[in-house]
Amino acid sequence: MRLLIKDITVIPMTGPEEIIKNGAIAVEDGRIVYVGPAEEAPSDFRPNRVLRGSNFVALPGLVNAHTHAAMTLFRGYADDLPLKRWLEEAIWPLEAKLKGEDVYWGTLLACAEMLLGGTTTFADMYFFMDEVAEAVDKSGIRASLARGLIGILPGADKALKESEEFVRRWHGKANGRITCMLGPHAPYTCPPAYLEEVVRLAEELQVGIHIHVSETAHEVEEIRRQYGCSPVEMLEKAGVFRVPVLAAHGVHLSPRDMEILAQYKAAVVHNPESNMKLASGIAPVTELLAAGVTVALGTDGAASNNNLDMWEEMRAAALLAKVSRNDPEALPAYQALEMATLGGAKALGLADQIGTLEVGKRADIVLVDLARAHLQPPHDPISHLVYAARASDVDTVIVDGRIVVEGGRLITLDLGEIMARSCSAARRLVGKPLHRSLL
CATH class of the missing domain: 2.30.40.10 (Urease, subunit C, domain 1)
Incomplete structure (x- = not known):
């Protein structure tokens, strides 16, 4: 055209x-x-x-640099809980029931919501990633996809092999709209030896790593208790920064952590609304930018946000930076918009293709x-x-x-069917009728 x-x-x-x-x-x-x-x-x-x-x-187009798209199925299911309880008591038990078809429809619902709101690219870490890729292909959106890996669970090696197969199958597909990463969940769920295996595979496949980092104070304390260092320092020791790193959250970072992130050109994804809702804290965005770290914006999953609206994330990011530093100039409007566009493109390794409106770009x-x-x-x-x-x-x-x-x-998807199928999947997962809706 x-x-x-x-x-x-x-x-x-x-x-x-x-x-x-x-x-x-x-x-x-x-x-x-x-x-x-x-x-x-x-x-x-x-x-x-x-x-x-x-x-x-x-x-x-806006770039949602960190989400778990199919978690639209859990929107509004388990609110007002701290992260550890939210995950262990509510979310992980439901995720254990997920089927590929559930993830397909939940991802399509997320794609529809994001496209309608002007998000044209997203970075996803989840399960049943072939179904996620099929939803991305069908919807017409652009995505960086990573299969979630939890190194402390049985079957971690099998999951890594599945990740390799997924990357080889989908990286560069859908006319280049689909790119892939490896997705170790977090330092507290992926021990150093496992992370070293992930890095070796990432180097072989020539892809980056998408990982949660320093999301809560509890996580930082636990890593320091186990390894005598911060999560960022642990990642450095495991060699993770030998490949491009997309570090989600980055709420509790020391000055030394920020130096390391800048040194290795890692990107941090700020998720202001999810971090507020789970009371995780406020990421030091102004300090990260001053240190030369690429900062992007993300929504996290719709179970902890509870939407995929990047306009809200821009506003929240700017206002949080100002109030947390008592400085109205802390994060000007243009910087917030840049984080949601070019910053996201840089974080995903796509700045040569998207993020600005320039001749030659997609x-x-x-x-x-x-x-x-x-x-x-x-x-x-x-x-x-x-x-x-x-x-x-x-x-x-x-x-x-x-x-x-x-x-x-x-105009690319049947929104009515997507909503109906997603609600049907959610009913099965929670095991009880949903609130009456118009569907």
Whole structure:
């Protein structure tokens, strides 16, 4: 498809001052071939489709850099519990009942929610990853996928072999929209010897590692009790940073931890709403950025958030940084938006493909409708996107040059069937009827 988007405001995320007020974007074969002022667009470009709207703002697709997509099935099931009880008493027993079909429909529900809200890429760590990949392929979204690995459980070696097979099967598939990582759950569930095996495999497969790190104070205390060091230092000793690392949460980090993360160019994924809900704490985002660490944003799973709304995460990240440091300048709006776009792309190793609107990059584009009461008057579109916009303000979503949401409606999936199938799976898992719904 040759697509032309014109008469719009373009925020390319190539610098805080670089806003194109009357802009145009031309797309061909899934790539951006022009972005700039509308009057300078190539006159010989012959589009199949033209999208326009003076009230629209175009920006790169949002990147949800840490989630467990199929946990949409557990949304609202076990709220208001600390992380350890939440996992051990509520979530893990349900996950033991999961079947591949459950994960497929739960992931499709997550893909639908994310696409409708302008998220075009997500990083997932879960189980039944072939079904996750099939859902990603069907939906048209972009994803970095990792099978979760728990090294202290029986069958850990088998799980690692399954991870290898999954990566070999899916890495680079769906026209490149699917990339893969290895997913050791956390330092407290994956001993050093197991992590060393994971690293060796990651080096062989030439992929990165997606892992939870320093999410709670209890985790840090437990690792220090067992190994005499912090979780980040434990990972360094196990050689984990020999490969690219996507470190989810990073709430309880020492200055030395941040030095290590910066030294090895590891990325941290800030999950503000999940961390608030589980009372895990506030990640030192300002300090991480000052140390030169790439910081992305994620929602975590919908069981601990309870949605996959990246607009809320941007707002929460900015406000938490300000109040935690007693400094209104701690995390400006542009930095928060950058964490949700280019920061996420860098964290997933995809910055050469997505994260900004530039010629040659894949066409992952979101159009937000500013003609809403809560987005007027339009003094500053970047401020509005971070502090005032909602997922429901997204009008059009394009992934890899393909329109997947138009007029606020999902056009690649049957949302009614997905919701019905997901609710059916959730009923079976919890073993009791759900609250009455419209389905």
